[in-house]
Amino acid sequence: MTFTPEQDELRAGVRKLLGREADPWPALCGQIGVAALAVPERFGGLGAEITDVQVVAEELGRALTDTPFLGSAVLAVHTLLACGDEDACARLLPRLAEGTVGAVAWTGDEGSWPSTGLACRGTESTVDGSAHYVLYGDTAQILLVLAETGKGPTLYEVDTREDGVRRVAVPAMDESRALATITFDHAPARPLGPVDPAPIRDLACAVLAAEQAGAAARALELTVEYTGQRHQFGRPIGSFQALKHRMADLHVLVETARSAAYAAPESPRLAAVAKVHCSEALSTVAAEMIQLHGGIAATWEHPAHRYFKRAHGAAQLFGAPHRHLPRVRPIG
The missing domain is CATH 1.10.540.10 (Acyl-CoA dehydrogenase/oxidase, N-terminal domain)
Structure with a gap:
């Protein structure tokens, strides 16, 4: 790159x-x-x-x-x-x-972030339904809703102050990413136009993949640093051949994740590849980080558990990896 x-x-x-x-x-x-x-x-x-x-x-x-x-x-x-x-x-x-926070309400409770069969339904002037996993949906000042209509997926603008809008912050394993559930009950809404959600989801996956690659790289850096400091049998554990091999494998995983992330915007298939590979890469590196840090990794004072939580939370965002696999390896 x-x-x-x-x-x-x-x-x-x-x-x-x-x-x-x-x-x-x-x-x-x-x-x-x-x-x-x-x-x-x-x-x-x-x-x-x-x-x-x-x-x-x-x-x-x-x-x-x-x-x-x-x-x-x-x-x-x-x-x-x-x-x-x-x-x-x-x-x-x-x-x-300028930094005003906006949010897009889209997916249902299954978290698939589909391109059809959206969580909400829209008319000429209202929106109904419940959208889940809305990024910063509880505090956003600009609220957009992708809803199904008779003419296909349509984007609506909804005033967050309307009585028909109920926003609830969702407790998440990853405390560094705010998610919300938003329920619309005949909420007054302004239709803005038809939108195909698939390209937007793919672009979001490409950006998320870069974020995952960055988290994986830093988790590996911290782990390498720690294995150079922790001693057993009178020597740093990072000097043991078995751990050197594990670190080398993780380094390859991180670098291929970065490559996949930055290639993702080139096509929908590469976006799916990045979503799958970067999710698995961060999960693997974070799990190794926990393993190699030992007991300290489970304490609030050390960030290892935060990388582990981010790995599992990010993997589910915009659809779990297994939902994207058919786009990587088309069946038939």
């Missing part, structure tokens, strides 16, 4: 900021402009490439940062762009570019 000097600077800037800010979202938006990356320039954004977005996601994954980047700056922005409503884009995208 080859990155431009600008992308290297973006990576360095994000990493430095994450190292000094306890609440990084305002600074990420105000100083670096991460919320504006995917927004076209005509709507007040930076009009950056998807690779730039993935670079930011990779750094956020390394630090397990709790921000609405994936749900707002990626999912909400691209869903709005896909609806084709120029007035809605002109009204909402500048707000998203």
Whole structure:
């Protein structure tokens, strides 16, 4: 993989900021402009490439940062762009570019993030149904709903203050990623236009894959560092041949995950490959991290358990790996 000097600077800037800010979202938006990356320039954004977005996601994954980047700056922005409503884009995208949090309500309780058979149903002026696993849905100020209609999947804008909207934060194993269930009961809604959810899901998978690759890389770095410090039989455990082989295998896994992530935007099949491989890579590295750290990995003071939780939570987001396997290896 080859990155431009600008992308290297973006990576360095994000990493430095994450190292000094306890609440990084305002600074990420105000100083670096991460919320504006995917927004076209005509709507007040930076009009950056998807690779730039993935670079930011990779750094956020390394630090397990709790921000609405994936749900707002990626999912909400691209869903709005896909609806084709120029007035809605002109009204909402500048707000998203400034850091206002947006959310997209989409999937049902099975968590498959389907391209058809969506969780909600829409009419000319209302939306009904319950959407699950909505990223930062409990605090989002801009709420978009993908709903089924007689004309296919349609994007709606819903005012979060309406009586027909009930938002409930969902306790999650991964405390660094906020999820919510949102129930719509004849909620007044404004239809924005037809949207094909499949390309949006694939793009989200590509960005999520970069985040997973970043988390896997950092988990491996911490594990290598620890095995160089922990001693048994009078020597660092990292010097044992068996552990060297395990570390080498994990290094290959991390590097192939990065390659898969950055190739993912090229086609739907590669997006599915990245979703499957990066989910399995992070899960494997996180499990080895727990194993090699021993008892300390289970304490609140050490981050190992957080990488393990992120691995399992991220694997289910936008559809579990097994749901994407048929797209990797078509049957028949």
